[in-house]
Amino acid sequence: MSEVNANNIIDLIDISKTFGDTDVLLNFNLHIKKNEFLTLLGPSGCGKTTTLRIIGGFEKPDSGQVLYHGEDIQDIPPNKRNFNTVFQKYSLFPHMNIFENIAFGLRIKKLPEAEIRKKVTWALDLVNLSGFEKRKPDSLSGGQQQRIAIARAIVCEPEMLLFDEPLGALDLKLRQEMQHELKKLQRSLGITFVYVTHDQEEALTMSDTIVVMNEGRIQQAGTPVDIYNEPKNRFVARFIGESNIIDGTMLEDFKAQFAGREFICVDSGFGKNEEVDVVIRPEDIKLVPPDDGMLRGTVTSVFFKGVHYEMTVQQGDINWLVQSTVSENVGDTVGINIYPNDIHIMRKSEGDSFTQE
Amino acid sequence: MKKKLGKFALIFPFLLWMVLLIVVPLFLIAYYAFTTSDGNVLHFTFDNFKSFIRPNFIKVLIRSLKLSLFATVICLFAGYPVALILSGNAFKKKALLLVLLLAPMWMNFILRTYAWLTILSEKGVLNSLLEAAGFNTRSFLGNEKAVVFGMVYNLLPYMILPIYTSISKIPHSLIEASYDLGSSSYGCFKRVILPLSLPGILSGITLVFVPGVTTFVISDYLGRGKVPLIGNIIEQQFSSGIEWGFGAAISIIVMFVVILCMRIINKFTDEPEVTLL
Structure with missing residues (x-):
């Protein structure tokens, strides 16, 4: 500060x-x-x-x-x-x-x-x-x-x-x-x-x-x-750009669990098994063939937005917002890849009082 | 075609009103002013206007303009600060002040003026108080001051309200902008508020000056007939019942003098939207 x-x-x-x-x-x-x-x-x-x-x-x-x-x-x-x-x-x-x-x-x-x-x-x-x-x-x-x-x-x-x-x-x-x-x-x-x-x-x-x-x-x-x-x-994640914000658990440093599996991430300093919010920007989600993906889901909507397509991919009870320059078809099964640098972990408690850094 | 008819139907009541209550009376006045009947034959004549050109009539006209001008100036200087305070946020009892201002306007004009007689006359309230306090009684009525006082009293709200309206319409951000650029409160008043309230000032002047010139009730009651104004002369011509032609001619003369005065006042603004006549 x-x-x-x-x-x-x-x-x-x-x-x-x-x-x-x-x-x-x-x-x-x-x-x-x-x-x-x-x-x-x-x-x-x-x-x-x-x-x-x-x-x-x-x-x-x-x-x-x-x-x-x-x-x-x-x-x-x-x-x-x-x-x-x-x-x-x-x-x-x-x-x-x-x-x-x-x-x-x-x-x-x-x-x-x-x-x-x-x-x-x-x-x-x-x-x-x-x-x-x-x-x-x-x-x-x-x-x-x-x-x-x-x-x-x-x-x-x-x-x-x-x-x-x-x-x-x-x-x-x-x-x-x-x-x-x-x-x-x-x-x-x-x-x-x-x-x-x-x-x-x-x-x-x-x-x-x-x-x-x-x-x-x-x-x-x-x-x-x-x-x-x-x-x-x-609040910040929602207000600045669009985000997928989902519940997750920080298993240990650099290891988070969300969407039904473990992910390697770059965040550390959380308590063991601390409940966290996981933020993933829609443009950071990579859609791949179903067998190559870390997760697997079904495309439920596709909108053309000019620069990119905006798609919703349903995986279990999570609706992933995905932006990509390549369009998929509604109903297709796709693989979802999320890389460590694109995973942002936030404490649940944060959001109240902050001073400027 | 149908559309045009519909539009006409909408403005018809207003047109009818204009014609019946403004155009027809104006024609009647012109008719009386420019004609003389000699038995059953009507003649066109300028005689009614010619007979106005006499020193005592001219004197009365000038006095009317002078007293009304005094009243207008007093109203402007007394009314502007009130309007300014009313439109500001600093004054919390705004509604109360507005009601106090407007309350006299809800009462009959003649009654209001008559009320001052009981206060100001020789045996009136003010003199009784003076006497009780050991001063000599004096006559407050029957002079020009009393007439000007009556005009200011009766017409002040007509000065305050338009100025109040035009100051209230100035966006607060303009006032903040002027402070932001370094204005003092006086500088803000002089360079922003005053110029932007000019339309209000001009309509205030019109609303006070014109009734002031033409009033006859005030000069009758508070002037005790000793300070006749042009309105009294006109009224005499009509109430006596025989000099309608002359009365109508004076009315037309006064109308033109007033229009001339308003033209001069309007020279002070270059904004076409606030031109009044």
Whole structure:
């Protein structure tokens, strides 16, 4: 577990926040390193937006500390914090043209007109919307408005940018384009991004660190690869991608029993005969001729998903979800192979309280 | 064809209403204003308009505009903060304040104005209190101040409500965005809330200024007949029963003056959707 340290831009320590009878955050700890792209990922109501609003200064925690470079900033209002937010609904000022929208923060800093002009031009160029200065926000498409909102935040040269599900209202194609642009921006500007989303694919694409949240608690924090490959608990495994999660027993180190037989795995450190959850990603299951398989089952459904086929293979009372580029026929008997590296063992008890690693 | 008929059936009641209650009366007023009957023969004439061009009538018209303008300005400055507080989340007793604001509007206009007579007249409540406290009694009525007071009292809700509505419609995220970009509360007010509530301000001004110019009850009761407004002059022409033509002509003149004033006010906004006249 990482502690408060000089490289952290933000440390949230033991934050709790309640709205009415609902605990939104419970003894929540988060450490944000300088220049990282950190994503708070979770279903709606998990407390991710509240966390962002606490960092931005729009909400006050009921208890706990918000540290900025080690100093408590709880009593500093949003307008005095050196962060800017890109809101979910763009929130451009409808009575101002694009130039004035972007210049809003610069005018408050009372910069000379020539410098404002230079910076606005730079920011518009950065988001590929040069020449839009005179347009009104409502004459722009959703994607363009969101890019203006980003330009408006970036032009203030904040130390950290906060994003509250900024791409939620855009269509898939535009969203993917914007994801790449955002990642590129973050690299070239070298500032800290804190990004809130419920879209796991978005989180995996852009982040340096993903913090998976549920019910006001951190479920797991780590790199996208870690989170995807080594989910800590059922919730994370379910939320990030699709998974087969089945009951199993850890016989001894590197040996697990599930689906009616023993498997060699790479996990250790469990108690003898400990009941565990076994996670196997659908793309890690190999279908082979019946006699070559470790397990044997019957194909019960086949769906074409574009890149791959998604199949269900019934083996006893387990329905395996399998993804493969090769299709089988419904009713066929197939063999199932699962290799040690693809078997992820999780403790049953894990899933409650986690702190960020 | 059938579709068109259906549409017409839907707007017919409204059209009928417009024609019977707006177009026909306007024609009648124009008819009275531009004609004179001489025995049984009708003549077209400008005489009714010409007879308005006399110093004392012009003076009354200017006074009406002036007092109504005062009342409008007072309503704006008194009403805006109320609307702002009402639309904010900080004020918990919002519903109560709204009811207090609206309650007088549920009472009859004349009754409300009459009630002030019992308070402000020479032997009224206020003077009795002053006397009991050892001060000299004084006359509160029969001057321009009393008329402006009456206008502000009666018309203030019409200023507050549209401003309240337009401030309430401003998305909270815009206010947060302005703080996020470094605005102080004053900066947020000046650069976001005030410009976005302009449509409300403009309709508030219209809703206060126009009735203020044309009122005759307020000047009658609180002005004690000593501060006649253009509404009183018009009313006299009709109640006396013989000068309908002149009364109609003044009505038309006032209508054009009011339209002119509204045009000038609308110059302050470039948004076509809030243009009022």
